[in-house]
Structure formats: C-alpha cells, structure tokens
Amino acid sequence: MSSFPERNGAATNLSDLSVRLGLSVSTVSRALRNAEGVDVATRARVLAEAARAGYRGLSRSPGNRAGGTRTMLVLSRGDVGMVPYDALAGVSRSAIELNISIVTHQTPPEAPESILQPKWQPPALRAGQVDGIILSQDWPESVVEELGRLRPLVSLFRAFPGIDHVGIDPFDGMDRLVGCLAEGDLGFYGGDGKVSFTRQLAGAFQTACGDHGRRGFHAADWQEALKMAQAGTRAWICSDVTNAEILAERFRGAGWRVPGDVALAVFLSAGYTGRPTCWTALTTNLEDLGAAAVRCLHHRIEAPLESVRRILLQARVQPGDPALVAPGSSAIPPL
Numbered sequence: 001m002s003s004f005p006e007r008n009g010a011a012t013n014l015s016d017l018s019v020r021l022g023l024s025v026s027t028v029s030r031a032l033r034n035a036e037g038v039d040v041a042t043r044a045r046v047l048a049e050a051a052r053a054g055y056r057g058l059s060r061s062p063g064n065r066a067g068g069t070r071t072m073l074v075l076s077r078g079d080v081g082m083v084p085y086d087a088l089a090g091v092s093r094s095a096i097e098l099n100i101s102i103v104t105h106q107t108p109p110e111a112p113e114s115i116l117q118p119k120w121q122p123p124a125l126r127a128g129q130v131d132g133i134i135l136s137q138d139w140p141e142s143v144v145e146e147l148g149r150l151r152p153l154v155s156l157f158r159a160f161p162g163i164d165h166v167g168i169d170p171f172d173g174m175d176r177l178v179g180c181l182a183e184g185d186l187g188f189y190g191g192d193g194k195v196s197f198t199r200q201l202a203g204a205f206q207t208a209c210g211d212h213g214r215r216g217f218h219a220a221d222w223q224e225a226l227k228m229a230q231a232g233t234r235a236w237i238c239s240d241v242t243n244a245e246i247l248a249e250r251f252r253g254a255g256w257r258v259p260g261d262v263a264l265a266v267f268l269s270a271g272y273t274g275r276p277t278c279w280t281a282l283t284t285n286l287e288d289l290g291a292a293a294v295r296c297l298h299h300r301i302e303a304p305l306e307s308v309r310r311i312l313l314q315a316r317v318q319p320g321d322p323a324l325v326a327p328g329s330s331a332i333p334p335l
Contacts, residue, residue: 017136019050028180030152034127040116044149058316071101071129072297073122073151076136083290090290091134098298103130113143125151132297134165138197152304154297156289157268158197162308164300166293168268169312172206173282174237177265180317181235181280181325185215189247190239191224201239209227222250229262235324240268244279261323282321284313 012031018025023046031038031046038046039291074091076083082103083091095102105122109116114120115207124130132152135144144160147153152164159165190198202218209216217233219225225236225247238244242264248258256262259278266281293313301310 007058007316017049021045036117040146044146047149067209069099070100070125070131070298070301071103072294073125073133073183074102074104074136074283075115075132075133076104076106077112077139078106079112082106083156085285086286087136087290087293090287090292091294092290093287094291094294098294099295100298116143116146129204134293134297144308145255152297152300154293154300156293159310160197164296164309166289166296168282168284168312168315169199170204170267171207172312173267173315174201174208174316175211175283176284176317177237177267177280177295178205178208178214178216181237181265182318183214185217185233187225187228187236187252188216188218188231188238189222189236190218190244205237222247224248226254234261235263235265237265237267239266240280241266241279259321260322265320265323267298278321281318281326282315283318284315 012253014025014028018028021028023031027042028046029039031043032050034143053128072095074088076084087102091102103122103124103126105115109122111120117127122130125133130151130225133147134290136148137155138158139160141160144153144155144163148163148220154164157167159167159170182311186205186209188202189212190201205218206216208214219228229251231295236247238247248262248264251258251262256285258264264279266279266283292313296309296311
C-alpha cells in the first residue's frame with residue numbers, strides 16, 4: 001500500500017484518502033495512477049485531495065522512484081501541426097542533461113479534446129508514468145484546465161491562465177514588429193478570439209500601435225479584415241503563419257494581390273518551414289525555447305506549489321516584403 005507523509009493532519013495512506021473522498025481504495029489508486037475506468041471529474045477530486053495532503057507520489061512513476069529518471073510528455077495537436085524540429089532538439093538536449101525520458105504524442109486532427117479520454121491517451125500517460133506535460137500550440141482552455149488537474153504543465157509558445165509558459169514576450173515582440181513596419185494604419189488578425197493567446201496579442205498590438213503613434217485595428221474575422229483593407233488598412237500583422245495563410249487566401253479570392261495590394265507580417269513563425277519570404281516575421285531560437293520548457297517543467301514538478309512562471313525570450317524581426325518594411329529596418333540586428 002502506497003503512503004505519504006502527514007502534513008497538517010492530512011491523510012497518510014490510500015485508505016485515509018478513500019474515507020475522506022467517499023471512494024473505494026481501488027478507485028483512489030486507479031485515479032492516482034491515471035488508469036482507465038475513472039472519469040475526469042473523479043480523478044480531479046482525488047488528485048486535488050492528494051496534493052492538499054502532500055502526497056509525494058503524484059508526479060512520480062515507479063521508474064522515477066527506483067532509478068531517478070523522470071518522464072515528460074510533449075503533446076501537440078494534430079490539426080495544428082508537429083512540434084518544430086528545432087524545439088524538439090532543445091527538448092532532447094535539456095532532457096539528457098536532467099536525466100529525463102521524453103514521450104511525444106499528437107492528438108487526432110478532428111478531436112484535440114480526446115486527450116482527456118484514457119483510451120485515446122498515450123500508454124505512458126494512461127498508466128500514470130508521465131511526470132509532467134509540455135503543451136505545444138493552441139488548445140481549448142477547458143482541455144488545458146483538465147490536464148492541469150492531472151499533471152504539471154508547461155505551455156510552449158502559447159500562454160494560458162495559471163500555467164507555466166515558455167515563449168516570446170508578446171509586448172516586446174509586437175513592439176519590435178510594429179516599429180519596423182512602414183507608416184500607415186495597421187490591422188491585426190488572430191483568428192479565434194476565444195483563445196487567450198489571441199486576446200493577449202491583440203492587447204499587445206494595440207499597446208504597440210499607441211506607443212508608436214499608429215492607428216491599429218483588430219479584425220474579428222476575415223470579412224471584417226476585407227472591409228478594413230477596402231477602407232485603407234493595407235498592412236496586417238497575423239498571430240501566426242496559419243492565420244496569415246487564411247487571410248492571404250481570402251484576400252486573393254477577393255481579387256487582391258498579396259503582397260502588392262495587401263502586405264502581411266507574422267508575429268510567430270515557429271514551426272513553419274515554408275513561410276513566404278515576402279512576410280516579415282518574428283523569429284527566435286527555437287532550440288533554446290525547447291530546452292527552457294523542459295527546465296521549467298522539471299522545476300514545476302520539484303516545486304509544485306510555487307507561483308506560475310513565465311520564461312519569455314526576446315525575438316528579432318526577419319524583414320520580408322520591402323513595401324511593408326520601414327526604411328533602414330532591414331538591418332535590425334539579432335538579439
């Protein structure tokens with residue numbers, strides 16, 4: 001029978017936990033091991049009570065206790081794309097230094113929320129052998145919240161409320177991007193406004209435009225963006241390459257030349273190797289980001305009660321379309 005040290009009069013073994021929760025010992029045990037047969041709500045209750053009681057086995061698998069090796073899951077969405085190769089190189093580099101095993105998994109394209117169902121989880125997560133999870137790309141906030149109840153999380157690239165985050169500083173990055181673009185009105189297009197990352201970038205965009213004395217407009221959808229372009233907003237900053245491709249396709253479908261009539265810039269080009277050279281974009285060292293994500297998650301596992309951490313790397317501007325880039329900005333040095 002597993003046990004854990006008493007803290008502030010808390011339970012000391014699985015039997016105590018089962019009494020406190022009104023659940024059977026087997027249910028508590030399966031919930032702690034993330035085994036099948038336990039629904040998400042019950043597992044969340046068990047993990048919350050075990051964490052409150054100071055249960056030390058929450059983030060450790062049997063292999064961790066025996067050999068000192070931890071296991072981390074790098075999780076990406078099948079409908080968004082793979083984790084960038086350079087970022088994975090950084091993950092591997094840092095994992096070797098910290099004696100960590102890495103498991104990668106990509107959800108089915110049509111159902112990112114399936115990761116919450118044991119039958120669709122990678123075996124290591126289902127068997128309770130994963131100590132923490134690195135999330136890549138955008139995720140529904142409800143999924144992030146449920147995953148955070150199961151395992152320590154670090155988000156790579158995107159920021160979510162209450163979750164450790166490794167990425168680009170949105171305000172510094174947007175300030176650099178707005179500052180290097182040619183004069184005139186600017187538009188921001190980020191796709192789904194329900195995603196926290198999009199809201200953060202929209203706020204950073206408005207702040208940067210104000211700081212540079214520019215007028216900035218946020219389009220909630222491509223029809224609104226088209227109306228703004230017709231009214232004179234011809235330069236657009238998109239949240240990422242996917243949204244830039246969507247906006248470019250819509251503009252071209254309406255008979256506009258891209259670049260030419262409309263010019264696009266991209267806030268985050270990470271993970272895309274086919275970015276058109278005409279698009280000005282922010283870039284950063286993806287290997288350093290991947291390595292930082294592993295170190296951040298390792299720290300979170302070791303110190304689960306510490307405040308949320310933000311590790312934000314500065315980015316540099318990679319100039320694209322000369323018509324979009326302000327004079328002299330092509331010489332912006334890397335950081």
